Each structure stands twice: as C-alpha cells, then as structure tokens.
Amino acid sequence: MATFDLQSILDAYGPDAGRDYAAHLNPRFHDLLRLVGFDRRFVRGEGPYLWDEQGSRYLDAIGGFACLSLGRDHPVLRDALEQSLRIAPPTLIQFETPPLAVALAESLKRFLDRPGDRVFFVNSGTESVEAAMKIARAATGRPGFAHWSNAFHGLTLGALSMNGAEWLRRGFEPLVPGCREVPFADTDALRAALADESVAAFFFEPVQGKGVIPHPPGVLREVAEICRETGTLLVADEVQTGLGRAGAALASRTDGVEPDLVCVSKGLSAGAIPLGAVLGSAAIFDRVFDSVERSVVHSSTFRENPLAMTNGLAVLHVLREEAIVERSARMGAALVAGLRDLAPTVPGIREVRGRGLMIGVELDPPALAIDMPGLANRTSTLVAQALVMRLLQRHRLLTQSTSKGSGVIKLVPPLVISEEDVDWIVEAFRESLVELARGRGAAVRGLIKMMRKAPGVVLREAVQ
Ligand SMILES: Cc1ncc(COP(=O)(O)O)c(C=O)c1O
Numbered sequence: 001m002a003t004f005d006l007q008s009i010l011d012a013y014g015p016d017a018g019r020d021y022a023a024h025l026n027p028r029f030h031d032l033l034r035l036v037g038f039d040r041r042f043v044r045g046e047g048p049y050l051w052d053e054q055g056s057r058y059l060d061a062i063g064g065f066a067c068l069s070l071g072r073d074h075p076v077l078r079d080a081l082e083q084s085l086r087i088a089p090p091t092l093i094q095f096e097t098p099p100l101a102v103a104l105a106e107s108l109k110r111f112l113d114r115p116g117d118r119v120f121f122v123n124s125g126t127e128s129v130e131a132a133m134k135i136a137r138a139a140t141g142r143p144g145f146a147h148w149s150n151a152f153h154g155l156t157l158g159a160l161s162m163n164g165a166e167w168l169r170r171g172f173e174p175l176v177p178g179c180r181e182v183p184f185a186d187t188d189a190l191r192a193a194l195a196d197e198s199v200a201a202f203f204f205e206p207v208q209g210k211g212v213i214p215h216p217p218g219v220l221r222e223v224a225e226i227c228r229e230t231g232t233l234l235v236a237d238e239v240q241t242g243l244g245r246a247g248a249a250l251a252s253r254t255d256g257v258e259p260d261l262v263c264v265s266k267g268l269s270a271g272a273i274p275l276g277a278v279l280g281s282a283a284i285f286d287r288v289f290d291s292v293e294r295s296v297v298h299s300s301t302f303r304e305n306p307l308a309m310t311n312g313l314a315v316l317h318v319l320r321e322e323a324i325v326e327r328s329a330r331m332g333a334a335l336v337a338g339l340r341d342l343a344p345t346v347p348g349i350r351e352v353r354g355r356g357l358m359i360g361v362e363l364d365p366p367a368l369a370i371d372m373p374g375l376a377n378r379t380s381t382l383v384a385q386a387l388v389m390r391l392l393q394r395h396r397l398l399t400q401s402t403s404k405g406s407g408v409i410k411l412v413p414p415l416v417i418s419e420e421d422v423d424w425i426v427e428a429f430r431e432s433l434v435e436l437a438r439g440r441g442a443a444v445r446g447l448i449k450m451m452r453k454a455p456g457v458v459l460r461e462a463v464q
Contacts (some may be wrong), residue, residue, distance in 0.1 A: 012120035014041065035450055037389050045072035048414040048421060050398070058396040059424050066209070066240050066265035066358065066412035066422075069328075070318055077272045081307060089306045100309035107316050108277060112242075112249050112262070118285040120278045121303045125239035125265035126154025128276040129203070132261045133158045133176075134298055135280060136201035136233045138288040144178035144199040146190065146232070149167065151181075152209050153237050162203055164210070184208070185215055187222045194230040201233040201261070206241045211408050212353060212360025220255035233260040233284070239276065240358070243267030244319060244415050247329035247356025254355065260284060270318075274310040328415040331422060335411065338426040339411035346430055347437040348383075353402040359411040361429070362400065363387065368436050379444075380407025386443040387432055394435075395428035 013020065013295030018039050022030040033039040042058070045050040050058040050070045060068070070077065089100065105119035133145060146442075147153070147162040148376035154160070160168065169175060179191045193199065202223065207214045227234040236259035241251035248254045252262070261284065284443055289295050302308070319325060319396045336352055336359060343349040350364040365383040384401035387409060391397040402410040411425065438441055 008062070010210065014043075019043070027029070028062035036385060037392055047073075048417045049173040056396055058392075058398055059331055059417075059421055060398045061413040061425065062398045062400050063412045063414050064271045065266070065270040066245055069244055069267045069324065069415045070270045070315065071414035071416045072271075074270070074272075076317065076318050077270065077311060077314050080310050080317075081272065081314070084307055084310040091306050094301075098304045098306065098309065100306050100313065101304040103450065104309045104312045104316075107313060108264075108268070109279070111316050111319070112264075113281065114262070116278055116281055117262075118282050120285070120298070121308070122265070122276040122278065123274045123300065123302055123308070124154075125263070125276055126156045126159045127300070128151045128239060128263035128265050128278050129159040129162075130156055130236060131278045131298060132201070132203070132235050132237075132263050132280075135261060135278065135284060135288050136235065138297075139284045140200040140231065140233060142198050142200040144180060145176070146182055146193050146199050146202045148181045148184040148204060149181055150184055150208055150210055150213065151203070151205065153203055153205075184213070185219045187219060187226060190223060191226050191230075191249070194232050197230055197232075197435060199230070199232050201235045202227055203235045203237055205237050205239075206255060207246050207355055208336045209240050209358075209402070209410075211362075211402050212358060212410055214355060215255060218228055220252065220257045224257040224259075227260075235259060235261040235263065239263050239265040241355075243315075244325040244328045245356055245412065246354075246358050247325065247332055249325055251355060267319075268312050268315060269304045269308075270311070270315045272315070273308045275308045275312050285401060322416075324415050328356040331415070331417055331419075334360060334419065335359055335422045335425060338422055339429060342426055342430055346433040348387075348433040349429075354411075357411070357415055357417070359412060361409045363407045363409065368433070368441070375414075382405060382444045382447055383436075384409055386447050387436060389447070390432040390436065390443065391428050395424070398427060399426045 004303050018030055042050040043053055048060055050060050065087050101121065108119060109115055109117050120131055122131055137143065145162055148164065150164040151162055152164065153162050155168065158176050160172060161179040163169055164181065180199065182190045194202065204223065224234055234257065236252040238250055238252065242264040243249060246369050250262065253260055261278060261280040263278055268277060289297060310350040332354065336354060339352040339361060342353060347367040348364050349361060351362040353360050363380060363383055365380045368383050381401065384407045388399050388401050391399050397409060402408045413421065
C-alpha cells in the first residue's frame with residue numbers, strides 16, 4: 001500500500017518555494033511579492049494570526065481576500081472535515097440526491113431568510129456569477145447584462161465581461177456581448193440602459209470591493225424599482241459581502257432590497273474548502289431546469305461534494321452559535337470609530353468607510369508630503385503601497401491597497417478579531433502615517449527605485 005507523508009513535502013519545498021514558484025507557476029507574481037516585501041514565509045496560522053519562521057506573530061487583515069471569516073484552522077471546521085473523512089459518505093455518485101447538499105441548501109436558505117428559494121452550489125465566487133448569468137438569460141430569454149462602473153464580479157470570461165477595470169479586461173476580448181456598464185449609482189443612466197428591455201439582469205455588489213464603496217442611501221431601492229419596471233432581474237453579488245462580512249447575513253437587505261438572485265461564496269466557505277451558491281426563486285429556477293431532459297443543463301462535477309457540503313454546514317453552525325454576524329458589525333463599528341478618531345490627529349486619512357468588517361481607508365496623498373512630478377495619478381497607488389509595506393514591516397499587519405489609482409487601504413480581517421486587534425490596527429496606522437509624512441516621500445521614492453529595477457510588467461506600467 002502506498003504511504004504519503006505531507007510533512008516531508010512541506011519540509012522539502014518550503015525553504016525555496018519562492019524560487020520554485022517562479023519556475024513552475026508564475027515568475028512575475030513572485031517578482032511582485034519580492035518588490036512589496038510579501039515574500040516572507042509563514043509557517044502557522046490560527047484565528048486572525050499568522051506566524052513566520054522566526055516566531056513573530058502577524059495580524060492578517062487581508063483575510064484570504066475576505067474569505068477567512070472564521071480565521072484559520074477553526075477547531076469546529078477542522079473537526080467537521082475530519083468527521084467527513086472518517087464517516088466517508090460515498091462521494092460524487094452524480095446520479096444521486098446527496099443528503100448533505102439537501103441539509104446545506106435548507107440551512108443556507110434559513111440563514112439567509114429566503115425560504116422560497118432553490119439553491120445551486122458552485123466551487124467559487126466567479127462560478128456563482130457565471131451560473132447567475134446563465135440562469136438570468138434562460139429565465140428571461142434576454143441576452144444582455146448590466147453592471148456598475150468599478151464593478152468586480154470575478155475573472156472568468158462571463159464575469160470579466162462585467163468588470164469595471166479596463167486593465168483586467170485588456171487582452172481577453174472579445175468578451176460576452178451585450179454587457180452594459182453604467183456609471184456607479186447613476187440611476188438615470190441605469191434607467192436608460194435597461195429601457196429597451198433586452199437586459200436579462202443587473203448585477204451589483206452591495207458594497208463594491210474595489211475601493212470599499214457602499215451605495216448612497218436610497219440608490220439600491222431605486223435600482224430595484226427600475227429593474228421591476230423593465231422586467232430585469234436584480235442580482236446581488238454577495239460573494240464578498242454576504243454571510244457577515246458587511247455586518248449582516250445579506251448586505252443588500254441592509255439597503256432594503258430583496259434581489260431576484262443572490263450569489264454567495266467567500267463567507268460560506270470561510271476559506272476552508274472552496275464553495276459557493278446561487279439562490280433564486282423556484283419560478284426562476286424552473287425556467288432553467290424546465291424538463292427532465294434539461295434537469296442537468298447547468299452543472300459541474302464537484303459542486304455537491306461531501307467535504308464542501310460538510311464545510312458549509314459547519315460554517316453556518318459556527319456563524320449562528322458564535323453570533324459571528326453580530327460580532328462583525330460590532331468589531332467593524334469599533335474599528336471604523338478608532339480610525340475616524342485617529343484621522344484628525346495624523347496626516348493622510350481622507351475618509352474611513354465601510355460596513356461590518358469590510359473597511360476602506362482612503363488616503364490623502366498630498367498630506368503625506370508626496371510631490372513627484374511625472375507620476376500623475378499613480379501617486380496615490382504608490383502612497384498606498386508604501387503604507388501597506390510599512391504596516392507589514394513595522395507592525396506585522398497584512399493589508400492591501402484595493403486597486404490601481406484609488407489610494408485606498410482595504411481591511412477585511414477574519415470576523416473573529418478582538419478589541420486588542422482593533423487597537424493593533426489603529427496604532428499601526430497612527431505610527432505609519434506619521435512616519436510616512438515625516439519622510440516626505442522617501443518611502444515612495446525607495447519604492448519607485450525598486451520598481452524601476454523590477455521586470456514585472458504591471459509595476460513598470462505603474463510608474464510610467
Ligand atoms: C463581489 C465578488 N464577486 C466575485 C468574486 C470572484 O470570486 P472568486 O475569486 O472566488 O472567483 C469576488 C472575489 O473577490 C468578489 O469580491
């Protein structure tokens with residue numbers, strides 16, 4: 001019988017994983033990590049923390065791109081997955097009705113308070129968007145889609161067709177035809193875009209992930225009204241906001257709307273096993289799966305596998321038992337308050353915004369004493385990146401700058417952070433902003449110097 005030793009593989013590949021990643025996977029990504037100082041080796045993760053080889057503890061406010069709602073290595077999730085492997089229900093019979101899929105669908109509908117829905121499981125956020133696009137076309141018989149500017153719905157071809165960033169779309173055209181971009185929160189423009197009744201669905205993120213931008217009050221209610229009037233399905237992409245990240249089970253409900261279709265993923269998986277879902281009314285789903293022959297017209301091999309279903313059930317159990325959604329709202333409010341109190345006392349914070357533990361700190365680059373001719377609108381990106389690097393190097397705080405040109409630091413830590421972690425983040429911002437301003441742009445100049453030597457295309461472009 002074959003034996004398998006995972007630890008020996010980790011021991012063998014760990015020390016040179018960066019170099020070997022460049023050889024086997026993506027050398028330019030490895031360049032990027034080196035450039036921004038993220039080429040360090042973490043050897044342990046628990047809750048919201050990571051530890052490096054020297055035993056130093058870090059606070060992770062990237063949170064696996066906002067999916068690690070329960071932190072790393074949650075004991076209940078680990079136990080649930082071990083149980084699943086031990087009990088070993090027969091997997092992927094395919095022509096079957098898996099009991100764990102039934103249990104998770106029921107539990108998810110209850111958690112999201114959408115009792116009349118059907119559920120379709122997927123393996124990722126972008127797949128939930130792809131599924132919703134197909135469901136919307138089949139249900140309406142219309143070809144088109146509409147989305148806001150600055151939208152992010154994933155990077156597979158359909159979802160990319162609704163992406164607001166030209167640099168992400170470039171090189172992958174032609175995309176799905178009939179996708180209409182509407183200026184963010186401009187309801188007159190939306191009305192015009194939907195007027196010819198050729199659009200199957202309007203997709204929106206309740207809080208835009210890029211830049212952490214919530215809708216102005218009342219906008220989403222008006223959007224829902226316009227969709228109703230034009231027969232367009234309203235699709236909430238709650239891949240990032242859903243299941244507690246934005247301080248509610250569904251962030252769209254905070255804005256007073258009940259979408260026709262809902263996409264969820266990150267918070268349902270909690271980062272342990274890939275998982276996502278689309279929920280929609282029986283009437284909509286019945287128009288897709290409308291005959292015995294077409295009952296499998298949309299599907300994918302791994303979608304109802306027992307490990308993913310077990311994981312989803314355990315995540316919902318912990319979210320309920322440990323009141324995680326409420327905790328996200330409470331800790332998020334404390335963190336926003338801490339950063340807003342800090343803003344008038346240090347240079348460089350223009351605005352702090354967000355919901356729950358999805359928070360954006362928009363910087364004010366001139367206040368950080370940056371004056372570099374020729375950089376034009378790249379300055380804010382560079383300032384944000386310099387701050388991200390200082391937060392990591394001096395304060396062992398992992399953060400990200402959300403998108404090109406925005407100058408926003410995004411904070412999406414696990415929803416299990418404590419008051420001490422909130423203090424950790426606020427103090428890290430205080431010291432780093434004071435020091436960046438005192439350096440009068442030295443950190444940014446150092447960053448540019450490194451970039452000029454870097455072979456990475458993205459980074460060369462960033463300083464052009
Ligand atoms: C709102 C939204 N939709 C879709 C996606 C894509 O999810 P995934 O990366 O799992 O494909 C993301 C990922 O960040 C997202 O934030």
